[in-house]
Amino acid sequence: MKKILFLFLLGNFAILSASSIEVKEPYVRATPPNMKNTASFMTLENKTDKNISLIKASSDVAKFVELHTHDMKNGVMSMYEVEKIDILANSNTVLQPSGFHIMFIDLNKSLENGEKVDLTLEFSNGETQKVTAEVKNVMHGMKH
Numbered sequence: 001m002k003k004i005l006f007l008f009l010l011g012n013f014a015i016l017s018a019s020s021i022e023v024k025e026p027y028v029r030a031t032p033p034n035m036k037n038t039a040s041f042m043t044l045e046n047k048t049d050k051n052i053s054l055i056k057a058s059s060d061v062a063k064f065v066e067l068h069t070h071d072m073k074n075g076v077m078s079m080y081e082v083e084k085i086d087i088l089a090n091s092n093t094v095l096q097p098s099g100f101h102i103m104f105i106d107l108n109k110s111l112e113n114g115e116k117v118d119l120t121l122e123f124s125n126g127e128t129q130k131v132t133a134e135v136k137n138v139m140h141g142m143k144h
Contacts, residue, residue, distance in 0.1 A: 019127060021054075023042055027135070035107070036105070039102060041101055042094075044092060048089060048125075052089075053086050058120045066081045067084065068103040111135045117135060
């Protein structure tokens, strides 16, 4: 009986500790020397039947870390900070160049291909996830 109770409790703990959001393929854009800003991209998959939002990101590689997007305003593509990035129930949201992304402002140093960057993501449901993203040489979305 004790073994059954233990297995039951262990199974319920695994369910409770499972994350509602799965972070897939996170990466950070490499920077040329002396560039002070860059961005991180990934796919956020919501495995629940409730909408969840990414509400904050943090990392020690930059002075400021903000949630951003791009939009066409008066015929000009503009980038700006947003309060949250929604991840709809049983769906995914892609953070990508020229769309939603995590912006690193005032980098502590240049980021080179192959390095790793640690990020902490905070969600509206109270969950926090630590993510390690690889730095990659990616030029898409750097036209402006």
